Amino acid sequence: MDTNHRWLLEQLPEWEREGLISREAACTLRDRHQALQAASDSHPGAAQIVLGWLGALLVGLGLIAVIGYNWDHFSRSVRLLFAFIPLLCTQAASFRVIRGSAAVWVCESAALLQALATGACIAIVSQIYNLGGEWTGFLFWWMLLSLPLVWLMRSNAVAVFYLLAIATWSCGRTEAGLAFHDSPMMYPVLLLGVVPWWPGWPLKPRLSVPLRWVMTVSAFCGFFSAAAFVCRDAGRFSATDFGSAFWLTTLTGAVLVLFPLNESGIGESISRKPQVVLGTLWLFGYGLAATFDSLGKGIAKCVERSVSLPWSWGLLAVLAVFVFLGVKKRRWAVLAVASIGLLPLVAFPFGQLVPWIFTLHIGAIGLTLVLLDFCGRRGAPRFGALLLSVLIILRMADSHFSLLAKGVGFIVVGVAFLAFNLLMSRRRHVVRSV
Template sequence: MKRGPEWLQQELPRMQAEGVIDAAVAARLRAYCVAHSAPPRRWIWPLFGALGALLVGFGVVLLLAHNWDGLSRGARMLIAFAPLALGQGACLWALMRADSSPHWREATGAFTALAFAAALALVGQMYHLSSDLDGYLLSCALLALPLAYVLRALSVLLLSAAALLGWTVAAEGAAIFAVLAAFASLLPLISLAWWTGQRAAAKLTLSLWVLMATAAVALSMAERAGWQAALLGLVLTVGIVWLARDVHGRAPLAPLRILAQGGLIVMAAAATFEGFWLGRGVAFDALVSPVASGVLLVEGLVFATLLVRAVRAHHFLVAAGAVPVVFGSCALLMDASVVPVWLGMLLANGYVLGIGVTLLHQGLRLGQLGTAHAGLIAVSLLVVVRFLDADLPFSLRGLAFVIVGLAFIAASLWLRRRAVRA
């Protein structure tokens, strides 16, 4: 919940509409609020640039995956290596000419890491190599790591961490020491970002690092039988952390808050897929264990209490944020006959779109860049997952990713310029 100038600025339109203050007072108060507000979170802008570059990079991966088998092997190699050469050139330019710009370092680094992944994948496609997903993801992670260090690009570090997590999944029981060592190798860059003044960015990266490292370590240790109960516990934990902000009247610590927000976003996106609703009822097997049942029951009660409390306090946006937890719990617990798959998908798609548009509108209305960007991310996420899900040609999906990525960068720049002008 916001306090001080930010809260006052948020309340001004309502106070003016209800006749508490007139337009002149509202304008003076708004100027006061702008002058005394906390400095805008500039650290997050480079990550938005990187997000756009990531979308374009994934577009390139999909365009190459189309399999341009009408072209000669030489031409396909040219197509495979052109984005890599382009990305590398941009990285050199960023290092030599724009080293002080984290936007360029983040965006060029993320694009180059993905262009390398696309080039390596195309070699496998050209020679019909058998599936070696773990080796492939490990190669991508290990070669992205030095790129992250040289460019001091936290988005590349996160890509490397995501590839390491994927490697843990694909390797099916990767040695715990290898997983720990691989994730530990990412930590010095986060410390470097912290000590060079990028504290907020370092906190965000550290939170996501903790999330992925924990998942990877758990995956390398977990036995398959306990997954569903663990998943349900994780889903409820995310909801409790999110709603706990209502108890103290302020947000929890940044890593926990980001853990909750990240978890909710992942769940909301996952719930828009058919597969999310198909695997229902699986947690019942895991509930045989009395300890697991007890823990899950307590978690469920705490979550329900906090949700009711948020609704009673009229904190509807906070309560709406916890809806993906309800989706996740339903999908894990309920029998297939209770909620039809099409209804679950419809509700989830409508939910993500509704949240996105609401946040975008609210962000623009109140001049809150972070909120507007969150709305932009939600709408882009929905477009991206629908294109992934649809049975469309790879080339069309790749093109859609590139367009959404470019639109995202353009919208982000527009919002930023608008904020600077205001």
């Protein structure tokens, strides 16, 4: 039993004796907290789920090791039995779980074990028959056959496996000349595989924060490999020209940052929105890199070449829809951040001026993020100030000033940054006390 609930239930008789609360109030509190306790007992903690996963993993690995030790002594049919018996057992366990109302950790363990047994079965069969082929082919069938377990058993563990597997598969299929259905272009379709389990449709519980992170990382890797593939396939991907793929990934970053959210989603803290965190980091990384002379000019050339690719049209179309929705919801801060992805499109006709356009644009975004907060809108003043500082430091670093001038410049920026930080803390304190 939860210690808080226990403490409260222990205190009730004493409070009743002392007349602090009436008998009816004590009964109400007792009923209420016993109901809460029952509800919390049916929702296990993370530790319980992790232990369930660990148990399932250890059992699976142990079995593999024991069977593997004697492998050479078995005939082909006995080996095949070893491939199918674990699969059958885990399927039977999952069936029991689906029919009954098992605890969450039991569901998780059963689903994970079944997914592992499926992979083991395919691997053992391909080993017995010395099947050739690439590891991506094996992974593809494994993840596809495990996917229904995500919806049926609402398993986070299998969802994590699926999301990481589709990203890994996509990264492994970037060579030129592959058919559409066998290339990372399939990543968006594969990602849609988790839709029945999505928080917004069919209105199931929200995704946990770790899972959101996994999904975002998977999306980044998957879309990056798709971008690399389309550039390679169009003959645009060479040692000196992978900037095209980077720009397409930057567009993906902008799409992720602007991913439509409902009101409560917009109100959530930034740590619960990995798509915004990772998208912003990527966009600013790209934007700051483009402020350097040689990189900025290179980026302009890459954009010129990749803008004719249908993949970039698709991304731009999605981005246009998301920008419209963002404007409708007045998400000015993320719109400002996402504009970095579109800037190369506007800037590339100016060729030589691209690094300066980026410098001015990122400076303007930094200021916007600061000013939005002062205007009472949702901004990111500290992040804006950090951006301005980084920009000044970068320009100082690649300038021709003397070391002394650069040193003084760094000190001035540092002091200004500290002073702004202090100002923001005081301002927040004043707002809170009001």
